[in-house]
Amino acid sequence: MRTMTNYIRPYLLRMGYGFVIKFFGTIMDLLLPWILAYVIDDVIPLKNIQMIFVWGAIMIVCSILALWANIFANRKASGVARDFTRDVRHDLYVKVTDLSSKQLDQLTIPSLVSRLTTDTYNMHQMVGMIQRLGVRAPILILGGVVITMTLEPVLCMILVATLPFIGLTVYLVSRKGVPMFSSLQRYIDQLVKVVRENVTGIRVIKALSKIDYEKKRFEKTNQTVVDQETKANYTMALINPIMNILLNVGLVFIIIVGAQRVNAGISEPGKIVAFLSYFTIILTAMMNVTRLFIIYSKASASADRIEEVLLKTKDLQVKELPVLTSDYFIEFNHVNFSFNQKELVLEDIDFHLKKNQSLGIIGATGAGKSTIIQLLMRFYDVSSGSILINGKNIQSIDEKTLREMFGVTFQNDTIFSDSVSENIRFGRALNDEQISLAAQNGMASEFIENLSEQYDTHLEAKGANLSGGQKQRILISRALAGHPKILILDDASSALDYKTDALLRQAIVKNYPETTLIMIAQRVSSIMQLDHILVLEEGKILAQGNHASLMQHCDIYRELAVSQMGGQIYEV
Structure with missing residues (x-):
């Protein structure tokens, strides 16, 4: 992955062109003060009005050229800064989307948001200002010192003495x-975190x-940011007054010494003005x-x-592992997992599932149900044990190939600010007929067809204009x-009534016979007809079997x- 230097390199030619123009303007x-000194000391004493106008015109031309x-x-500098920041922000966003869940946990989402916004803006400012002032300021300083050295070497020594x-x-x-x-x-990361939570x-x-x-919590975090920024700015602001004191003390000495030299006839007024x-x-x-x-x-x-x-290097690397002969489609072989490598979240998870x-x-909240799904989709790597699909260890399957096997609705999934059809299509090459069929099987077509614009109806971000059950049906579709x-429904029917839930399961069994269904649920009625059931408790399989x-x-x-189920025990 490129570093900041690599991002600047493609724009060096454009920057060099801008630097040449900036150098010319500087x-x-x-030249303007030097011309003024020449006019005062050499042209005005001649009392030639025409020459004064000529040199005045030259000064005007120099001013226009400088402007x-x-x-x-x-403008060139702004263009380079804009394009540079666009490249950095694009690659940073792509990298963020490619980070593993473990890396996201380490960096945190608020910090990544801050890096994509505040940090890239700071880089934009620096690239722009370096091109505007990074050439102009040093040339003005060095050029000013050189010209003053030719005008008044003695006075220039006073100026040079302040520079160290x-x-x-x-x-x-x-x-x-x-x-x-x-x-x-x-x-600032902490501030973004608080705002995001609120x-x-x-x-x-x-x-x-x-x-x-929450206002007090925000005010406390915000005040911490203000105090830290104030402290940093106060520290950096010390440079200005100290420089002003040094330069103005030098200016006083220059005026005193310059006046004495003019009075003694050693120097000329024009040179002192310049x-x-x-x-x-x-x-x-x-x-x-x-x-x-x-x-x-x-x-x-x-x-x-x-x-x-x-x-950040990709930590979920594809490994060369042998393909095993197996009668099972999905296998968890004595899987252990820990987020922090200290406490096990899942312990000795062992089960086998045949195709279809x-x-x-x-299980109870926090038992590790969703974590099993995250390991199956390889959002994280297991701490020990192995997970196989069709005899292949998932660590040996390319990430894109692996993820394309799944259709998944997570516990806290997202509706995007777009039409109903685009939320179902989700960037895939699906025609309207396929979308309509998915909506029917997901028990969403009935309410969609009652919307004002049906499948073209615009949905608000996070489905703000839908009920909980409607959102879940869109997500299942x-x-x-x-x-x-492999179809994964992670507590995806919790907002559905019992009738709709039952119809949904029937539609999946009937219309997706080649699909292996994994359903995480809080309700026994949602899973009682499934072939195999795991009962989890504190990250362990308490029991497994059919209903x-x-x-x-x-x-x-x-x-x-x-x-x-109201005290009634149902048999399947």
């Missing part, structure tokens, strides 16, 4: 300020009357250099954070639309069935 700026060159170069002190100030302050901006970005959970916050509590103009130019350029250091400090911290993501069989998983080899055997041999399953 030279025009530097044109700076505007043109700045200025350089030392910039170095010491920047050395302390750069780490502060790195820390600031971490606090926006996502706004209904819960309002329902529990916790608005004031020298003061150059001193002002140099002072302004030095202020711009301090701005560059502040912007660089922020961008340096941001670049490190962006590169941390871009340079159906599997139900039931999306999972069915691709005729997957009839579990009713006889598993007390917990039987208690759930009795309590949920």
Whole structure:
């Protein structure tokens, strides 16, 4: 993956062109005080009005050329900064989508959002400002020093004497300020996290009357960001007053010494006027250099954070593993798994499923039901044991090939801000007939056809204009639309009534006979007709079998069935 230097390289030619134009404009700026000194000292004493007008016209031409060159170069700089940031943000987004679940857990979603927005903006500012001021300011400083050296070497020595002190100030302050901006970005991550939580959970916050509590939590986090940014900016802001003091003290000495030299007839008034103009130019350029250091400090911290993501290596590598002969389609062989490599979330998960069989998983919240699905789809790698599909270890199957086997509806899945048909199609090459068929099998066609524009009806983000049951039926239809080899419904029917739930299961069995169904549910009625059922407790398989055997041999399953089905025990 490319580093920040690699992203700049394609634009070096455009930047070089802009630098040449900027250099030309800066030279025009530097000529103006020199021409003014020449007019005052050499032209005016001749009392030739025509020559004064000629040199005045030359100064006007230089001013126009300087203005044109700076505007043109700045537009070029803006274009490079825009395109550079577009490339970085694009690759960063692509990389984020390619990160494994483990890497996402490590980096955190709020931090990634901050890197895609705030950090790329800081890089945009730096690239733009370096092209605008990174050439102009040094040329003004060096050119000003060289020209003043030819005009008044003695006075120039006073100016040069201040530069080492200025350089030392910039170095010491920047050395302390750069780490502060790195820390600031971490606090911004926390702020994004709080905002994201509040926006996502706004209904819960309002329902529990916790608005004031969340306001205080946000204010506390926001104040921490403000304090950290203030501290960092105060530190970097020390450069300006120290530089002003040094340069203005030098200016006082220049005026005193210059006046004495003019009075003694050693120097000329025009040179002193020009020298003061150059001193002002140099002072302004030095202020711009301090701005560059502040912007660089922020961008340096941001670049490190962006590169941390871009340079992440793919941790779910495809391995060369032998293909085994097996009578089973899906196999979990003594699988153990831990998120933090300390505490096991799943322990000794061992079951086998033949092709076209159906599997139900039931258990208390936090028992590890969804984690089994995440391991099957290889969002995470197992800590020990193995998972096979058709005799192939899933670690030996290409990620795209593996994921294309699945149609899945997760527990907290997402409806996108788009039409009904596009939410079901989801970027796949599906025609309208296939979408309509998937909606029928997903028990969604009835309510869709009653919508104002039916399949063209626009849905709000997260399905805000749908009920819970309608959202689930759209999501199930999306999972069915691709005729997957393995269909996973992770608590996907919790908002459906018993009748719709039953009709859904019947439609899947009837219309998708080649599909292996895995259903995670809280209701026994949703899974009781499936071929195989796992009962999980604290990450372990408490019991497994079909409904009839579990009713006889598993007390917990039987208690759930009795309590949920009104005390009646149903046999399949």
